[in-house]
Amino acid sequence: MSKMYYRISQGVYVLTTFGGGCIVDAVSQISSGENPLISIAIMKENYTNELAHNNTKLILSVLGKKVDGKLIENFGYHSMKDFNKFEGIETMDVDGIKVPLDSLGYMELEVEERIENETHTLIIARCQNGKTLNEDDEELTYQFFRKHKEEYIKTKNEEGKTVWVCTVCGYTYEGEELPEGFTCPVCGVDSSYFEKK
Numbered sequence: 001m002s003k004m005y006y007r008i009s010q011g012v013y014v015l016t017t018f019g020g021g022c023i024v025d026a027v028s029q030i031s032s033g034e035n036p037l038i039s040i041a042i043m044k045e046n047y048t049n050e051l052a053h054n055n056t057k058l059i060l061s062v063l064g065k066k067v068d069g070k071l072i073e074n075f076g077y078h079s080m081k082d083f084n085k086f087e088g089i090e091t092m093d094v095d096g097i098k099v100p101l102d103s104l105g106y107m108e109l110e111v112e113e114r115i116e117n118e119t120h121t122l123i124i125a126r127c128q129n130g131k132t133l134n135e136d137d138e139e140l141t142y143q144f145f146r147k148h149k150e151e152y153i154k155t156k157n158e159e160g161k162t163v164w165v166c167t168v169c170g171y172t173y174e175g176e177e178l179p180e181g182f183t184c185p186v187c188g189v190d191s192s193y194f195e196k197k
């Protein structure tokens, strides 16, 4: 599997709507001008996918490098299906939608189209409005986040052990280092596909 796609520059965002939201990086600007079109790919298995089918108004918050890792942890590694992501997160209200305060700012989007494939829904939405919240930080890129993940996300479990996650199937392994020649017992990929949780 080619990892060249890791080199496509993307940002890290929080997408919220009525009832929840999640971290997304698969965001792209399609058109420019007063009301640009933005595309966002949302995994079908995510609760946010259901919310993005039931609502047409979405808020996309742009995260900065100095963001509190708890925001990424709550919104990117937990599901609203069984976890209240908003607990302990400071938010503001934008037309009834909870929006995290800890961002560079946000865009208000109106969904125009949804394109379905096997695993994802590609949402195409028009940017109606936007607001800057913080000018003293720069955009967090997905590449920077991956490189500094341990500074943002706790990689140890309650017993203090490091947890490694298979990026292909989600299998987890506990231990400081992966053993020599380790392959995933579930899907068979080698250790280069494992990341610290």
Ligand SMILES: Cc1cc2nc3c(=O)[nH]c(=O)nc-3n(C[C@H](O)[C@H](O)[C@H](O)COP(=O)(O)O)c2cc1C
Residues within 6 Å of the ligand: 012, 020, 021, 022, 023, 024, 025, 026, 027, 041, 042, 043, 044, 045, 046, 047, 048, 049, 072, 075, 076, 077, 078, 079, 080, 081, 142, 145
């Ligand atoms: C850095 C990062 C980028 C992510 N990018 C996306 C994305 O583009 N699309 C997506 O559907 N999920 C993405 N996720 C995963 C979701 O945020 C995650 O599965 C979340 O727990 C879903 O929560 P939900 O079930 O409440 O919707 C990303 C997670 C992280 C940490």
